[in-house]
Amino acid sequence: MACSYRASNGMDSQSESSVVRLVQQRRQALKITQSKTGKALHLPCTTELTTILESTPKAGLTILTSKTGEPLAYRAMAQIMRDERKRLGLLDYDLHALRYRGVMELAWAGCTDDEISSYSGHASKEMIRKYAGEARQVMRAQQAATKRT
Secondary structure: OEEEEEEOOOOOOOOOEEEEEEEEOOOOEEEEEOOOOOOEEEEEOOHHHHHHHHHOOOOOOEOOEOOOOOEOEHHHHHHHHHHHHHHOOOOOOOHHHHHHHHHHHHHHOOOOHHHHHHHHOOOOHHHHHHHHHHHHHHHHHHHHHHHHO
């Protein structure tokens, strides 16, 4: 499944809407436009997400909707995320921190800067190096300790 996602960051004059739409069924990926940079991203769906999307009844192309069936607004999704962070005791970790952690996990997995950028949507390699730097430093220290013994 491929999906299309469009989101406003809440800091511009455009409509504050997050719309995830089912576009086609030939690939199992999300087609997302990163709201801050406008960069188009094609991200693989996890097996779990693919299963959910395939088994969920659809009234149309929109995947994330309000209770009334309208496309889910950006602020509504932000509130859902905040409520979930609160439930998990993670209010100190905002969405930016979660994105930072995601980049670190990609670095720990051995991804290159280009691979991380392709997944995160970061336009600046400097930001990738900043976010991935800590993860890579930890990995290099572990490698050094292994070589030392």
